[in-house]
Every structure is written in structure tokens, then in C-alpha cells.
Amino acid sequence: MPTTTADTVTAGQTLPALVKEVTQRKIDTYSGVRPRSIHTDEAWAKARGFRAPLAQAMMSTAYVSEMMTRLLGAGFVKGGAISLAFIKPVYAGDRLTVHGIVTDKRAEDGVTRVVVEVWCENQDGDKTALGTASGVLTAPSGSP
């Protein structure tokens, strides 16, 4: 469980990267298999001009959520936030790496909010999503 405290998190800190293999089966589970879906119908996706089915962009918010829960525990589950722009498609078969750098640590309504710049890159080094995420520091046990 996270033991992040106001003393151990610092602006400029790089978070451990997450690597995600985005398989068609995971996309199917996330989105539900439907005809005429760019996520789960390969022929339909190609007819729309995409080289393969696309992962739902929102899957990347889940990856950021995982990174932030590892950092802040309960202080992300209750009190966390994500703001993410999706700038390139993520395709079935892509490998995404999720990055985060702490950019701010500030007092807010009696707690300390930690702000992280986040982005996802595919296997070619192209950014697919970028934005910020934040959460609050809780007791070292992670209790809310």
C-alpha cells in the first residue's frame, strides 16, 4: 500500500512508469463487442479509415488512475481527479507506457493536494494522451 507522505513526495519526482499491452480481448471486455463499432469490429474500423480497431480512449484514464492510486492510495480514490486529452488513437496490439511527473504539492482545504503531469506513449514513442491528475495525501496507512 502507498506510504506517500508530504515529506516523501516532491515536485519534479518521476513516478514509476506503467506498461500496458492493449490487446483486442481487453478492448472487447472494456467496450463490449458490437457490430459497427470502431473498437470491436475490425472491418468497420478499417472502413472508417483506421488501420485496426481502436482502444476506447477512456482506457487510458484507467491507466492513469492506477498510477495515481499507487502513489496516493485512498487519497486518489476519494478526492482524486483526472483531466486527459486524447491526441492520437491507440490501436489493438499497441503497447502503451504511462508516465507521470509530480509538478505541484499545495495546501487545499486543510489537506495537501499532489498534482502530476501525466502522458501515455505508444511503442513508437508517440504521445497518445496527455494531461494532469491529482489527489490528496492521507495518513501513511492509506486510510481515508
Place this chain on the structure above:
Amino acid sequence: MATFPTLTYEGLRVGEQFVSDEHLVTPEDIEAYAFAVDDHHPWFFEDSPFGGPIAHPTLLGNQALFMRHTRYVVRGGLHARMEFQFLEPIRPGLRVRSRGTVVDKYERRGKPYMVTEFTTEAEDGTVLVRGRFVQMLFRD
């Protein structure tokens, strides 16, 4: 009986409101989501600091995203931006519903976009998640 016209940018009205169906959050939902996003944190299956298991904070994003499908046939589009605020943990056993309002629509580089603000609530009215999303609509 509901009718389901195809969603078009021209027909979409700013101020239009959507309400999802109610959904019971089950352990199976959480297990499937854990597989889909490859995140098997023990809090999702065992005890958590909130007392009992919880769900991934983003679990109900699709309930919000699919609200418009309760009124329209949606030919698809691309998700441009997502904002979440996680206010309370999502727990298995909760019955949840999302409500949203179209707060803006605009065209940029010839492509149509819609902006929706939403809340996801438990049946007792507790707001679990608040957010906003921007979607580009396919024209055909």
C-alpha cells in the same frame, strides 16, 4: 415507447439532458474491468481502507459516456477529452445512475464536437463521480 433518431450535430441541442439506466455494481463488473485494464489492485477484491472492496475509480465512465444511447442511435465518434473528479469510492452492491447535460457544441477544423457534463450517483443521491467529456461526432 421511446424512439431513437440518429444523433446528428445539427439536431443536438445545448441544454439537452440525458439519464442512464440504473446499474447494480457487481463483483463481476469489477473483475471484468480489472482484466480489461490489467489492474488487479487488492482493494478491488479484498478489504480496502474504506471497509470492504471497492471498484476502480473509473469503472463507471462508460455509463456516463453511453447516456446518449438512451435516446439516440449513435454512429460513433472519437473521444477528445475526459475529466473526472472522484468524490466517493464506488462499492459493489451500489445501484448507480449517471445524469448529464450537453453544455456546448462547436465545430473545429470542420469537425463537430459535443461537450457533456455529468454526475454519477448512488441511489441515495450520494455523488460518486463528477466529470465532463468532449466527443467528436462522425458525420455519417
